[in-house]
Amino acid sequence: MRSGFGFDLRSMEIFVETLEQGSQSAAARRLGLKQSSVSQSLANLEESMGVTLFKRHSRPLEPTSAGRFFYDRARRLLEDARSTRRELVSGDFGHLHQVRLALVDSLATAVGQPLIELIRRYTRDYTLTTGLSHMHAHSLLTRHVDIIVSDDRLENYDGLERHALLREPFVLVVPRHWNGPLDNLRWLARHLDFVRYTPQSLIGQAIERHLRLNQLELPARLHLDNTFAVLRLVGAGAGWTITTPLCLYQAGLEELNVTVAPLPLAPLSRELTLVARRDELGELPALLARDSRRLLEKHFRAQLERVLPWLSAEVTTQP
Numbered sequence: 001m002r003s004g005f006g007f008d009l010r011s012m013e014i015f016v017e018t019l020e021q022g023s024q025s026a027a028a029r030r031l032g033l034k035q036s037s038v039s040q041s042l043a044n045l046e047e048s049m050g051v052t053l054f055k056r057h058s059r060p061l062e063p064t065s066a067g068r069f070f071y072d073r074a075r076r077l078l079e080d081a082r083s084t085r086r087e088l089v090s091g092d093f094g095h096l097h098q099v100r101l102a103l104v105d106s107l108a109t110a111v112g113q114p115l116i117e118l119i120r121r122y123t124r125d126y127t128l129t130t131g132l133s134h135m136h137a138h139s140l141l142t143r144h145v146d147i148i149v150s151d152d153r154l155e156n157y158d159g160l161e162r163h164a165l166l167r168e169p170f171v172l173v174v175p176r177h178w179n180g181p182l183d184n185l186r187w188l189a190r191h192l193d194f195v196r197y198t199p200q201s202l203i204g205q206a207i208e209r210h211l212r213l214n215q216l217e218l219p220a221r222l223h224l225d226n227t228f229a230v231l232r233l234v235g236a237g238a239g240w241t242i243t244t245p246l247c248l249y250q251a252g253l254e255e256l257n258v259t260v261a262p263l264p265l266a267p268l269s270r271e272l273t274l275v276a277r278r279d280e281l282g283e284l285p286a287l288l289a290r291d292s293r294r295l296l297e298k299h300f301r302a303q304l305e306r307v308l309p310w311l312s313a314e315v316t317t318q319p
Helices: 009-021 024-031 035-049 065-090 105-122 133-141 185-191 202-213 227-235 245-251 284-307
Strands: 096-103 123-130 147-150 160-169 171-175 193-197 222-224 239-243 258-262 269-277
Touching: 009 024, 009 035, 009 065, 024 035, 096 105, 096 133, 105 123, 105 245, 105 284, 133 147, 133 269, 147 284, 160 245, 160 284, 171 227, 171 245, 193 202, 193 227, 202 239, 222 227, 227 239, 227 245, 227 258, 245 284, 269 284
Parallel strands: 096 123, 096 147, 193 222, 193 239
Antiparallel strands: 147 269, 160 269, 171 239, 171 258
16 A cells, blocks of 8 residues: 555665665665666655656766655654664663653743753653643643643543652632631622633643632633732732632742732632643653652742641642
8 A cells, every 4th residue: 555655664675765865776686686676666656756867878877856855854764764673572661752742831830940850861852841731731631742740630531650759738829918807708799800811721621610619700800811910910909819829839829919818718729730641751741740859849829828827738749
């Protein structure tokens, strides 16, 4: 069956050998093929791609400009293919070629740089993105990323491994100059606007669902798409919000001009979980989860204990 690309590894190998040996007959001897097979493969290659690869009357054979371009690419692809085969035969999969990760913004801020150092020890290449958690889940399920850290455990999907990283409560955040009560959100909402996360975010959806369950209908005036903007607006006195300790840490807890208090409703918490496809990445997901918990303890919890000791006890980083 002809490749949809117009070429396959075998036709690339014949093409490269023909150029390097200088003739079709020499390439045939090198590859253990009949010359007619080499000639037919090269003719099919040119026809399928619609380009001329050789200067026909030169001896030894020389490439056209298209042929030289294809030669350079073909050599790299063949080298990758041979390397892949060697690694498959050896059974040594400990060093991954590429890992693609997607993290919630707050975790990327808290432990992103040390995590990158860890990833570099296990991979030749990597990509790391942040953004909305529901988009990360879709990317994992469609194989556009390999690992996500999200507040969605994807419990309805099989074939995944999950490693708990963090459980934290939601808290009330008001401007530091606010001197009114902190135990009545209806009263608070009559005096200050509620600063919302956008409804596209999982954290925003969790907060809105909790407010509805507690029969709180608040005016929808301010919707912001990132934690930094939400908390800076609150610190400036524009309103109040509901968020989590890690989000406070992300925005610069010690620099925020805010007061943090327990949420005066039924308790609400979120869990961050590292999720990956099972059995594809060896021990890497478990190692990343372990080191993420250690980093959260070292940096995030340490600041909480210093600034908000009452809140630190409510945060769990154990699996």
